[in-house]
Amino acid sequence: MPDDVPLAPVAPTSHTPPPLLHRHAGDAWVACGDHRHWGLFGAAGLLLARREPAPADGDPGRVAAVVLQHRALWSDQGGTWGIPGGALAPHEDAVAGALREAAEEAAVDPADIQVLATYVLEHPAWSYTTVIAEVAPGAVVEPAAADPESLEVRWAGLTELGALPLLGAFADALPALLAVYEGDTTILGGPPSSGTR
Numbered sequence: 001m002p003d004d005v006p007l008a009p010v011a012p013t014s015h016t017p018p019p020l021l022h023r024h025a026g027d028a029w030v031a032c033g034d035h036r037h038w039g040l041f042g043a044a045g046l047l048l049a050r051r052e053p054a055p056a057d058g059d060p061g062r063v064a065a066v067v068l069q070h071r072a073l074w075s076d077q078g079g080t081w082g083i084p085g086g087a088l089a090p091h092e093d094a095v096a097g098a099l100r101e102a103a104e105e106a107a108v109d110p111a112d113i114q115v116l117a118t119y120v121l122e123h124p125a126w127s128y129t130t131v132i133a134e135v136a137p138g139a140v141v142e143p144a145a146a147d148p149e150s151l152e153v154r155w156a157g158l159t160e161l162g163a164l165p166l167l168g169a170f171a172d173a174l175p176a177l178l179a180v181y182e183g184d185t186t187i188l189g190g191p192p193s194s195g196t197r
């Protein structure tokens, strides 16, 4: 990206943020009632899942793992696990922003995934869009920490999620977000699940 600058030499284990890292005009705190959020134009992240092998024709298989980011210690709620994401740039669509952040932070190629839905968490002065996606048929995604915002980026099996210290807001939304993959779109405000799965 033309406005990128060289990465500052700050390790993810540092508690001091690098001063210049993929900076754009949205990279600022916004006041929201008695708290604040990162992202002048809101923020977005990519929830990327992969499924178990399909057990039968017509059944896509259940979600087995999701890509998680172990957040750098200098970041907000550093040391917790969340999804790749960050502040949206001016006029940037939330899906485009989430895919950009996932490429920058987690080396996820947008060509290897398909977006299923988006879920928007609205605050009075800010919003966070979770882009719900899965690995495209036939594609292989091998995520990796691609910049100093992460201690680690990897596939995390659903069975190990309970043992990881998750980012608070992510932990709250996760069960409903995962249900979307199984056809339950309650969190999206869509039609109720058919109940056939």
Ligand SMILES: [Zn+2]
Binding pocket: 032, 033, 035, 036, 037, 123, 124, 125, 126
């Ligand atoms: Zn808020």
